[in-house]
Amino acid sequence: KNEVEQSPQNLTAQEGEFITINCSYSVGISALHWLQQHPGGGIVSLFMLSSGKKKHGRLIATINIQEKHSSLHITASHPRDSAVYICAVGRETSGSRLTFGEGTQLTVNP
Amino acid sequence: DTGVSQDPRHKITKRGQNVTFRCDPISEHNRLYWYRQTLGQGPEFLTYFQNEAQLEKSRLLSDRFSAERPKGSFSTLEIQRTEQGDSAMYLCASSPPFWATNEKLFFGSGTQLSVL
Numbered sequence: 001k002n003e004v005e006q007s008p009q010n011l012t013a014q015e016g017e018f019i020t021i022n023c024s025y026s027v028g029i030s031a032l033h034w035l036q037q038h039p040g041g042g043i044v045s046l047f048m049l050s051s052g053k054k055k056h057g058r059l060i061a062t063i064n065i066q067e068k069h070s071s072l073h074i075t076a077s078h079p080r081d082s083a084v085y086i087c088a089v090g091r092e093t094s095g096s097r098l099t100f101g102e103g104t105q106l107t108v109n110p
Numbered sequence: 111d112t113g114v115s116q117d118p119r120h121k122i123t124k125r126g127q128n129v130t131f132r133c134d135p136i137s138e139h140n141r142l143y144w145y146r147q148t149l150g151q152g153p154e155f156l157t158y159f160q161n162e163a164q165l166e167k168s169r170l171l172s173d174r175f176s177a178e179r180p181k182g183s184f185s186t187l188e189i190q191r192t193e194q195g196d197s198a199m200y201l202c203a204s205s206p207p208f209w210a211t212n213e214k215l216f217f218g219s220g221t222q223l224s225v226l
Contacts, residue, residue, distance in 0.1 A: 004152075033214075033215065035215075035217075042217070042219050042220075043153075043201065043203075043217035044217070045214040045215045045216065045217070048214050048215075086153075088152070088153075097143070097155040097158055097166055097168070098143075098145075098153075098215070099155070100145075100152030100153050100154070101152050102150070102151055103151075103152055
């Protein structure tokens with residue numbers, strides 16, 4: 001079992017839909033990151049959070065430390081949101097390295 | 111443009127050859143990371159530098175792999191005697207000091223290595 005698991009693996013939505021991507025982890029963490037990866041490899045950091053909730057534009061990230069679970073929400077989705085969304089955790093016991101989930105491929109159709 | 115530069119973008123080499131990749135982080139970032147990513151998988155940690163010191167190294171990093179950050183600025187990752195299993199995207203990332211208010215990671219575009 002991976003230490004970081006994301007669901008779903010693939011998600012197809014229609015433009016305007018509300019999207020939720022989930023991340024569960026099994027280790028103690030110091031922080032959780034949500035990242036966006038576009039075709040060709042470019043990775044952009046969306047959020048780093050260790051508690052509560054953060055919002056940036058149409059993106060909202062939440063984390064529940066007790067349940068070891070985080071969600072990334074996209075409101076009013078748009079085709080340009082199509083990308084792979086990756087959850088990564090910084091483990092309490094492993095210094096600064098991140099352990100990544102396998103990613104969620106999101107496709108938003110017009 | 112994230113500010114982290116990697117060179118080259120693509121590298122095709124024959125099995126057994128040595129290759130070297132370069133990463134130039136964002137200038138005020140003292141922390142630098144190398145990750146490797148294969149198709150359909152999330153990135154895997156390879157190594158971490160704080161300034162010029164290599165503080166963490168994954169067991170994925172065999173003796174054929176070596177990384178340096180001699181002056182605490184740019185970093186190089188060398189793979190000796192490349193094998194076909196080394197084919198992957200090699201990603202570099204940097205982040206500011208831990209006391210910075212924003213500890214987000216900034217990734218380069220990666221070097222895609224193909225070993226024939």
